[in-house]
Amino acid sequence: MPDIMENSAELKKQNQLLEVWKSLKKNRLAVFGLCLTILLILVAIFADVIAPYDPYSNDLANTFCYPCRAHLFGTDNMGRDQFSRVVYGARISLLVGISTSLFGMIGGIILGSIAGYYGSHTETVIMRAMDIFMAIPGTLLAMSIMAVLGQGVGNTILALGIGAVPRFTRVVRSAVLGVKGNEYIEAAQAIGASSFRIITKYIVVNSLAPIIVQTTMNVASAILAATSLSFIGLGVQPPTAEWGSMLSAARPYIRDYGFLVLYPGLAIMATIFGLNLFGDGLRDALDPRLKN
Amino acid sequence: MAPLLEVKGLKKYFKTGSGLLHAVDDVSFSIEKGTTLGIVGESGCGKSTLGRVILHLLEPTDGQIFFEGRDITRVNKKELHELRKDMQIIFQDPYSSINPRMTVKEIIEEPLIIHNMYKSADERRHRVQELMDTVGLARRLGNAYPHELDGGRRQRIGVARALSLNPKFIVCDEPVSALDVSIQAQIINLLQDLQRELGLTYIFITHDLSVVRHISNEIGVMYLGQMVEKTNARELFKNQLHPYTKALLSAIPVPDIHNKSKRIILRGEISTPIDPADECRFSVRCNHACEQCRKGQPQLVEAEPNHFVACKRWQELKGRMEADAPMEV
Structure with missing residues (x-):
């Protein structure tokens, strides 16, 4: 008997997801975006199966080879297979994008829910600090942090993650303010729930929709920011196969071998677009006001 | 016998941009164990605030609260946690007062977990089922989410949650005003049954006069943060001393086509509770206000045995209001 009850609880949770999925499915652009994203994830996971060559092995006899059957996207100045490098680049981009967003999300949830729940001076201190961070242009902030920490994938994630925290904090705070006005928060206080319990079990779970949307959207901007950092020579360092650093490395040869920038550029564009x-579709699907 | 709950000179002021809002202003009363005190008044008269201050959901500005003879006006975190077991609240809106992300079972179980009432999960589950039976919720609904249930069932969840800690005292903050009439009766009967079985004491906050008459032993009428009249339910409906109570009760429709009852229409709007002047707060709308009403606030006095009224002219008016009542029809 208890098993059946547990199962039905599981089913209900699935039903909620199913509803979001149903309304997402109606949005063709969103489904297209989801397909692109899944494709990217699959490419990243199966990079070693898909890539025909080692992305780091030089072939100096075969530099600047135009796209052909042997080298789909051509080869670069070191004779490395561009296609393999783009495929491997998906791993880095995905890693940076997702880790950065998770970092921002966790930081934002902690700071935003504290600011929103406690209000008054706590809120003022946290939100004004976030305003200060937001006043600094994102790239500049990331550059300064990287200048202190040094380059590399880990530091890129950290730098971009710190930059993402203020935006998440704002989103979480506004969601928390909306949830906080509900009587069930007061009811939780009346039964003696601690502030920690109220924030985690009542407030955050009821503010998840905008947080999920913000996280999805942030993956795209983080990937773009990471490629920009690599392009200007901070961030991921050559010879690591990364789209931004590929663009940067190909910069001197744009005039003669335009395909060198074309494919990494297309990869970035397709990823962000997807x-x-x-993210847009997800926001519409999760927003109950837009439901028919 | 000492009353279960006693409130003396309770005040709750809120700071606002334009001044001090007197939500609850110098309210005193006491409730005997096992009885119900009804609090009536129009929107914004501070009746909900009063309930929340007693439960320490809001901190009182001034005054004293005694529970079982113990002063609980200022309590520390630990004392408050213990106090929560004895004093509970049922909210007005069953749609917003329960967490939409928890199942029925989880909602009722939550207070038991927080207060560590049972050692094993099995005992706790057993207690949850017991509570669901008590409030008349089918056990099969245990894994349902609130949005799948109707208002009456949701309010039953609210009642079960309030009961779970075995409280002695419950503030019912308009528990039926969001429900439709047939469901209202069910919930009220449930509350009355529970009172009889468990010896509960209620403060029943409402603006529905027929409900309050049905359920209360004593009734307090509030106007702009103050208690203007308080007596037992039967006396209040028979013999009102305060002009406001009189006007309020004259608004009850009588289902009789031949009964031409005189409705007392009050002029104007409720005045602002922000920095009120030192005068009878009802005087601006009162048909009987005179010079002395504008000078100083009237005290709540025992006009007749166990009949309290805060009006300076109650004696003069007692006869007059009955005789030359045709104020406005």
């Missing part, structure tokens, strides 16, 4: 479409 994630943004999906």
Whole structure:
């Protein structure tokens, strides 16, 4: 008997997801975005199966080879297979994008829910600190942090993650303010729930929709920011196969071998496009006001 | 016998941009164990605030609260945690007072977990089922989410949650005003049954006069943060001393086509509770206000045995209001 009851609880949770999925499915652009994103994830996971060559092995006899059957996207100045490098680049981009967003999300949830729940001076201190962070242009902030910490994938994630925290904090705070006015928060206080319990079990779980949307959208902007950092020579360092650093490395040869920038550029564009479409669709699907 | 709950000179002021809002202003009363005190008044008269201050959901500005003879006006975190077991609240809106992300079972179980009432999860589950039976919720609904249930069932969840800690005293903050009439009766009967079985004491806050008459032993009428009249339920409906109570009760429709009852229409709007002047707060709308009403606030006095009224002219008016009542029809 208890088993059946547990199962039905599981089913209900699935039903909620099913509803979101149903309304997402109606949005064709969002589904297209989701497909692009899933494709990217699959490419990243199966990079070693898909890539025909080692992305780091030089072939100096075969530099600047135009796209052909042997080298789909051509080869670069070191004779490395561009296609393999783009495929491997998906791993880095995805890693940076997702880790950065998770970092921002966790930081934002902690700071935003504290600010929103406690209000008054606590809120003022946290939100004004976030305003200060937001006043600094994102790239500049990331550059300064990287200048202190040094380059590399880990530090890129950290730098971009710190930069993402203020935006998440704002989103979480506004969601928390909306949830806090509900009587069930007062009811939780009346039964003696601690502030920690109220924040985690009552407030955050009821503010998840905008947080999820913000996280999805942030993956795209983080990937873009990471490639920009690599392009200007901070961030991920060559010879690591990363789209931004590939663009940067190909910069001297744009005039003669335009395909060198074309494919990494297209990869970046497709990824951002897919994630943004999906994020937009997700926001519409999760927003109950837009439901028919 | 000492009353279960006693409130003396309770005040709750809120700071606002334009001044001090007197939500509850110098309210005193006591409730005997096992009885119900009804609090009536129009929107914004501070009746909900009063209930929340007693439960320490809001901190009182001034005054004293005694529970079982113990002063609980200022309590520390630990004392408050213990106090929560004895004093509970049922909210007005069953749609917003329960967490939409928890199942029925989880909602009722929550207070038991927080207060560590049972050692094993099995005992706790057993207690949850017991509570669901008590309030008339089918056990099969245990894993349902609130949005799948109707208002009456949701309010039953609210009642079960309030009961779970075995409280002695419950503030019912308009528990039926969001429900439709047939469901109202069910919930009220449930509350009355529970009172009989468990010896509960209620403060029943409402603006529905027929409900309050049905359920209360004593009734307090509030106007702009103050208690203007308080007596037992039967006396209040028979013999009102305060002009406001009189006007309020004259608004009850009588289902009789031949009964031409005189409705007392009050002029104007309720005046602002922000920095009120030192005068009878009802005087601006009162048909009987005179010079002395504008000078100083009237005290709540025992006009007749166990009949309290805060009006300076109650004696003069007692006869007059009955005789030359045709104020406005």
